[in-house]
Amino acid sequence: MSSSSSMNKYWIPHLDIHKKVITQELQFYLGPEATVRSFTRDGEDGFLITTPGACLTDEQIDDICVKSKEMWEKQAAARAAGAATRVLKRPLHQPVVISKAGASESTRRRRESRRSNETRSRRDERRRN
Known part of the structure; x- marks a missing residue:
């Protein structure tokens, strides 16, 4: 092996270069x-x-x-695929839906309206008696 004094040192910017790729390819080239x-x-x-x-x-x-x-594209594709099929690390902490805006809101309003109408009907019936 050559001594460090007989080695040449070069610097190149990291722009567009993946560290893993240059590490794998360098000895092939140099x-x-x-x-x-x-x-x-x-x-x-x-x-x-x-x-x-x-x-x-x-x-x-x-x-x-x-x-x-190519390496970055493969990594991005792997992340995208992994996100879709990712299993929760803590399945006990999976969110449970309590209410949703939209359909459940109208259902709750109808239920409250029905209760209110029943209460009025009872009150009216008592007044008549």
Whole structure:
């Protein structure tokens, strides 16, 4: 393995690059001694690439960006599918409907109206007697 003094260091911005993709692809492009890690340069997030040779070419970076986009799309699709079939972690805390606006409100009003009419009918009947 080469000493760190004979290694070249390059920084590239993180824009459009998924960390997992660049980590998986870097040694394929630059050899087994190449490493990558997150690194902030002048306040901008990116990746510090250490390699014995030259850095990634534009074509290699484009390929990493395309693979990164595919990775994000797969992750988004997995999240969307998981949200639809997600089982509650605490099924005992599943919400129970007490009342719903709309149909139950009108049912409650009808019930209250019926009670009110029954009360009036009883009162009227008592007055007559």
